[in-house]
Amino acid sequence: MSTSLSDTSASEINKALSDVRRAHGGLTAGHVMTLIMITDGHGNGPEVQSTCRTAGEHPSRILVVRRHPNETCVGLDAEVFGAGERGPGELVILDLSGELAWHAESVVVPLLIPDTPVVTFWPGNGPDDPSADPLGRLSQRRITDLAAGDDAPGRLAARAAHYTDGDTDLAWTRLTLWRSVLATALDDVYSHPTGGVVAAEPGNASAELLAMWLSARLGIPVQREESTGPGLTEVRLSLPDGEVTLRRTDGRLAMLSSPGHHERPIALKRRDLSELINEELRRLDADDIYAECLATIRETETREGAQ
Amino acid sequence: MSNPLRDPRDKRLPRVAGPCGMVLFGVTGDLAQKKVMPAIYDLANRGLLPPGFSLVGYARRDWANEDFAQVVHDAVREHARTGFREEVWSQLADGFRFVPGDFADDNAFEQLCKTVSELDESRGTAGNRAFYLSIPPKFFPDVVRQLKKHGLADPGSPDASGRVPWRRVVVEKPFGSDLTTARELNRLLEEVFPPHSVFRIDHYLGKETVQNILAMRFANQFFEPIWNRAYIDHVQITMAEDIGIGSRAGYYDGIGAARDVLQNHLLQLLALIAMEEPVSFKADDLRAEKEKVLSAIRLPADLATATARGRYAAGWQGGEKVIGYLDEHAIPADSRTETYAAVKLELDTRRWAGVPFYLRTGKRLGRRVTEVALVFSRVPHLPFEATAVEELGQNALVFRIQPDEGVTLRFGSKVPATSMEVRDVNMDFDYGDSFAESSPEAYERLILDMLLGEPPLFPRSREVELSWEMLDPIEAFWATQGPPEDYPAGTWGPDSGDELLRRDGRTWRRP
Numbered sequence: 110m111s112t113s114l115s116d117t118s119a120s121e122i123n124k125a126l127s128d129v130r131r132a133h134g135g136l137t138a139g140h141v142m143t144l145i146m147i148t149d150g151h152g153n154g155p156e157v158q159s160t161c162r163t164a165g166e167h168p169s170r171i172l173v174v175r176r177h178p179n180e181t182c183v184g185l186d187a188e189v190f191g192a193g194e195r196g197p198g199e200l201v202i203l204d205l206s207g208e209l210a211w212h213a214e215s216v217v218v219p220l221l222i223p224d225t226p227v228v229t230f231w232p233g234n235g236p237d238d239p240s241a242d243p244l245g246r247l248s249q250r251r252i253t254d255l256a257a258g259d260d261a262p263g264r265l266a267a268r269a270a271h272y273t274d275g276d277t278d279l280a281w282t283r284l285t286l287w288r289s290v291l292a293t294a295l296d297d298v299y300s301h302p303t304g305g306v307v308a309a310e311p312g313n314a315s316a317e318l319l320a321m322w323l324s325a326r327l328g329i330p331v332q333r334e335e336s337t338g339p340g341l342t343e344v345r346l347s348l349p350d351g352e353v354t355l356r357r358t359d360g361r362l363a364m365l366s367s368p369g370h371h372e373r374p375i376a377l378k379r380r381d382l383s384e385l386i387n388e389e390l391r392r393l394d395a396d397d398i399y400a401e402c403l404a405t406i407r408e409t410e411t412r413e414g415a416q
Numbered sequence: 417m418s419n420p421l422r423d424p425r426d427k428r429l430p431r432v433a434g435p436c437g438m439v440l441f442g443v444t445g446d447l448a449q450k451k452v453m454p455a456i457y458d459l460a461n462r463g464l465l466p467p468g469f470s471l472v473g474y475a476r477r478d479w480a481n482e483d484f485a486q487v488v489h490d491a492v493r494e495h496a497r498t499g500f501r502e503e504v505w506s507q508l509a510d511g512f513r514f515v516p517g518d519f520a521d522d523n524a525f526e527q528l529c530k531t532v533s534e535l536d537e538s539r540g541t542a543g544n545r546a547f548y549l550s551i552p553p554k555f556f557p558d559v560v561r562q563l564k565k566h567g568l569a570d571p572g573s574p575d576a577s578g579r580v581p582w583r584r585v586v587v588e589k590p591f592g593s594d595l596t597t598a599r600e601l602n603r604l605l606e607e608v609f610p611p612h613s614v615f616r617i618d619h620y621l622g623k624e625t626v627q628n629i630l631a632m633r634f635a636n637q638f639f640e641p642i643w644n645r646a647y648i649d650h651v652q653i654t655m656a657e658d659i660g661i662g663s664r665a666g667y668y669d670g671i672g673a674a675r676d677v678l679q680n681h682l683l684q685l686l687a688l689i690a691m692e693e694p695v696s697f698k699a700d701d702l703r704a705e706k707e708k709v710l711s712a713i714r715l716p717a718d719l720a721t722a723t724a725r726g727r728y729a730a731g732w733q734g735g736e737k738v739i740g741y742l743d744e745h746a747i748p749a750d751s752r753t754e755t756y757a758a759v760k761l762e763l764d765t766r767r768w769a770g771v772p773f774y775l776r777t778g779k780r781l782g783r784r785v786t787e788v789a790l791v792f793s794r795v796p797h798l799p800f801e802a803t804a805v806e807e808l809g810q811n812a813l814v815f816r817i818q819p820d821e822g823v824t825l826r827f828g829s830k831v832p833a834t835s836m837e838v839r840d841v842n843m844d845f846d847y848g849d850s851f852a853e854s855s856p857e858a859y860e861r862l863i864l865d866m867l868l869g870e871p872p873l874f875p876r877s878r879e880v881e882l883s884w885e886m887l888d889p890i891e892a893f894w895a896t897q898g899p900p901e902d903y904p905a906g907t908w909g910p911d912s913g914d915e916l917l918r919r920d921g922r923t924w925r926r927p
Contacts, residue, residue, distance in 0.1 A: 285428045286463050292421040293432050293466055297542065299577050301420075326420045362503035365467045370540040373467045376460065376504040388428070397425045 112189040119219035122187050122201060126170075126220075129191035129199075140198065142169045142226045142390070145217060145244055148233065149176050156232035157202075159382035164198030167390040170222055173202045174244065176210035183207030185216060214243040221247070226393050230386065234258035238271035249393050252386070254279040255314035265314050266410060269403040274395035280314040281399050282385045283340075286377055287319060287355070291344060294353050294367050302346040302353070305331040310338030319344070321402040340379055430464055433867035436544035436582075437470035437511070437535050439528065439568075441519075441559055442551035443484065444475055447588065449491040451619075452550060455859035457492040461504045462856070464864055468539040470511030472531055476518045484514035497857055511539050519551075519558040525566045532568070543572040543581030546866060552667070553590060557604055560585070564608045586615045586866055589680050591875075593671060594891065595884040602877040611877065615866045620681045621873045622858030622865075625821045629688045629788070630697070632815070632823065639813075640693075642792070644767045649793040649810060650920075651689060651773045653682050654927050655817075656781035658733060660905070661755070665746040674725070674757035674887060674894075677777040683710065683883045684875065685788055685817070686773055690763055699871040703879065710882040712764045719893040721919060725900040726756035726910030728780035733906035738780065740905070754900040755779045758913045759890060760920075774917060776924070780905040785927045786817040800836060807839045812925070822846040 112125045144167075146160055157173055164171065183206060190200040201220065205213055221227055227248040229239070235253035239245040253268070255261045255278050268278065295302075305323050309316035316333060319341065324331040327346075336342040339360040346353040351368030355377075363377040422429070438456075442448055459465050473484045489509075493500060513531050517524020535541045547568070549559060563569040563585075572581030585605060592598025605614045620626055633639055642648070655677055661668045668676065684706075691705040716722035729740040741747060741755050756778030763773065792811040805828070812826040823845045831837040856864075865873055901910040908914075908924065917923055 282428075288421070288426075289429050289432060289463055290467065292419060292429055293434075295419050295421050297435060297540075323421075326423075328420075361501075362506055370468070371538055373539065374503075374507045374510055375467045376463070376501065376507045378501065378503060392427055394427075396428070398423060398428075 111194060114187045114189065116184045117187050118185065119216050122189060122203075122220060125187075125189040126191075126199060126201070129189060132191070140168050140170050140222050140225065142167060142228055142393075143221045144169045144171045144390075145227065145229045145248065146171060146173045147176075147213075147229065147231050147235075147244060148173055156382060157200075158195075160230065160232075160386055161196030161198065161200060162383040163386045163390060164196045166387050168198050169228075169390075170199045170220070171196075171201070172217055172220055173200070174213050174217065175202065175204050176213060177204060177206045178208075178210035180206035180210075183209050185209060212243075214247060217244060217247065226250070228252065228390065228393070232257060232382075234264075237264065237267035238273075239268075239276055240271070240273035248275070250275050250277065250389070252277055252279065252389050256280055256283075261312050261314035262317065265317055266406065269406040269410070272400060272403045274400070275393075277389060277396055277399060278314075279382075279385050279389070281318050281396070281402070282388055283315045283380070284319050284322070285388060286380070287341060287344065288322065290355055290363070290365060290375055290377065291323075291346075291353075294355065294365055295346075298348060298353065298367060300349045302327050302329055302348055304329050304347045306334055306343070306345045307331060307341070308334035308336045308343040309341045311335050313338075313340060316341055317406075318399075318402050321405045322398070325401055325405045430462070431864070431868055432464055433466050433469070433864060434544065435466050435468055435540050435542040436546065436867055437472065437532060437539070437541040438546045438548055438867075439472045439474060439532065440548045440550060441474050441555075442549070443473040443487065443514075444477065445550050448550040449487070450495050451857075451859045452548065452863070453488050453491040454495040454497065455857060455863050457488075457496045457504065457508065458498045458857065458860050459864055460508050461496075461498040461501060462860075465508075465867075467507070468511065468541060469508070470513065470535045470539045470541050471508070472513045472515060472528065472535070474515050474517065474524075474528060477514075477516055479514050479516060481512055481514050485509050485512045488512060511535065519555050519562065522562075522566075525562045525568070529566050529568060542575065544583075545581075546584045546586060548586040550588060553592075553601065556587070556601065560604055560608050569608045582613065582869065583609065584613045584615055584866060584869070585609045586617060586863075588617050590671070590675065591616055591680070591880045592884065593675055595881060595888050598877075598880050598884050602880070606877070612871065614877075615862075615871065615874045616876075616880065617859075617862055618680050618684055618875055619858040619862065620684060620817075621875070622860075622862040623817060625815065625817045626685065626688065627873075628823075629685075629815055634693055643790075645769060645771045647792055648771055649791050650771055650922060651686075652789045652791065652925055653685050653689075653773065653775045653787075654789075654924075655681055655777040655786040656784060656908075656927065657777075657779045658781060658784045658906075660728065660738060660780050661741070661744055661747075663745075665744055669747055669751055669753050672725075672753040672757065673755050673777050673779065674759075674890065678757050678759065678775055679883050679887045680875075680880075681786075682775045682777060683886065684879075686713075686761070686775065687879075689788055689790070689815075690765075690768055690773070692767070697872060699874075702872050703876050707876075707878050707882060709763065709765070710879060710886075712768075713882075713886050714762045714764050715886065715889060716760055716762065719890060722760040722916070723890055723893070724756075724758040724776075724910060724912035724916045725754035725894060726778065726903045726913060727753070727900040728755050728778075728905045729902040731780075731905035731907070733780060734783075738905045740902070752895075752899050754894070756781070756900070756903060756909045756913060758909070758916055760916060761886070772920065774922075774924070776909065776913060778909050782906060782908050782926075784819065787927050788815040788817065789813070789925050789927075791922075791925075800838065804836045805838050807837075809840045814925075820846065 186204040229248040230252040239251035307320040320331040353367040357363035366372040687706040691709040694701040758776035814824040828838040829841040903910040
């Protein structure tokens, strides 16, 4: 049973959280972090649900911030769910109206769990510079999702320009399995790739990042090709004695072939949002490899700008 | 040449085993179907198996590859921890092969040779193979000799880059039934496989909560200073099962609780709790400390007062009427096998001198629970009225291994009221059920470590021998005594078990 509070304050919300906890016999999971989720608007139900599921692996207090700056009245409404109601963690949905919408941090700060990490997640169009955002500034880790909005290439360039340690993007997270398979494929190859191709449906930010990663790590030119998807569909690396190819056309099962080997099937599923967030929350330190990819993008921009 | 796509700073990339295949002996067994096959699927589902990973089943069954695949499929469907996904299945199923034959059949082993070579070719397993012996120990000699005879265990020839393919063998407990048989087994295995290629699975060591003992002890500042005889009164290690022997009569009778559980799981837990800080968590350093502490175990002089054994009699357990051990199917009426064993051990080290370690295990006990409890000494002086601390016990730190994985700290706290009254309270850290859900199962962790060739979690032959050196005298003493003392099913064991602590002025925790 949730508690609805209208025209409320952070201290009343804190009281409601401890009341809910008492009503459940005082049992809480030992929360390991506070997760702030900025949805702005009402239509993010599925994203909130997916995020709540991640509390299974990362017991956390989830604060969903919905800002309504165009409302005429200024005020705070909240709905408080105890652990176990919408997932294993606690969930507070905050509606900030009027002028208060511009001061969300004043509501969030008193609700952070003491002395534990804070993660901010923008499931929609996140800010170009997450670490400058008032809510982003509160957190060790800032998760955005280039795939959720439009103009992915433009926003990728903006993220690269503003990168700060702790920034990360789900477009990068989506690549982990691909990168793992490609690294494994090169484990038993003894020559150095001379060039590569990454194919994906148009506007796919993950494909850009993958091309940057391959190009930066291998020091080779990597071409981009467009395909009909879904998502990433193919990576080819040319070798002196053949080609490593990883091809996935159905978003689930890929085929890997490399010189000297028969083609082998390998499961390469497009993972759902809660799996991606789970991976993100496992590590809260800066992702150096992601930072290097963004640095490559910055360099490319500078070079192209100079020409 | 190092792989430029790998970077130690790239912590997202999982440790994926290199190209390899596994030959599973005993595919019809309980363990293979409930643990090994599901663990392989779960590893594949988590993206931790190499492309082309292959599984060869070997058993005396008239099966084709498809029949074997069906058996694995059913096992995975029923017991895997991660959801079933068709594409993961297709990745794996492509590499399933079955070789029919018994363990003495030379033709069948020739067929096995051909099969693994064919897989090297078609699936790219690169000659790396693990032989998983999920079979009763009496068949080990046959299988191991056959592997040698047919060259399956021979080190392979180096490939283009000079890498020599590996061969590994995996065995499950029991590692012998006494020191002599354990040594025979070690000799047998190590005649054919070098010691670093023998992986002994004690699945307890694969559990997150067991590995957390090391994290708790050595990553924190405030436990280690009190981790010694100055602060700790005694240690209790309990592994209780609520089930009876079920269908394991053939294995269990004549073995008993001490050999089945105490010699391996409980002594490994003792080693992790009592050992000194290893120089690093590398296999050799870790094992050196474990061996050191195991070799410091001293049995009390009088085994009659320092051990207890029992046997469950008919009774009520958790609301169910259950039969006694002697009434179980296929148990002889004159059986002297114990289903409950408790011992008191001491360690001859500066850290632990005078601190008894009480170990107990049993079947049909009060509930299913495994825990390690460090019970602290009482404070030297209590500045309270005697009536205020009547209900204050000893402080305790408890590692809950299973179920409800976590850590409990027990200490005294003032009861809220106007008078001063101190009572014991518990502070709990829970991994939480759902938290543990996504953590890999012990078998997944161990099979992956074996494929990666990382041995820290596997006991070495010396550890096994040391633990038999501890148990053999106790078994010999018990053999001179009458049958074990009966205890009603669903209770916490025989009176002699409680008496073991009462004699020292202590009591078992009710776990």
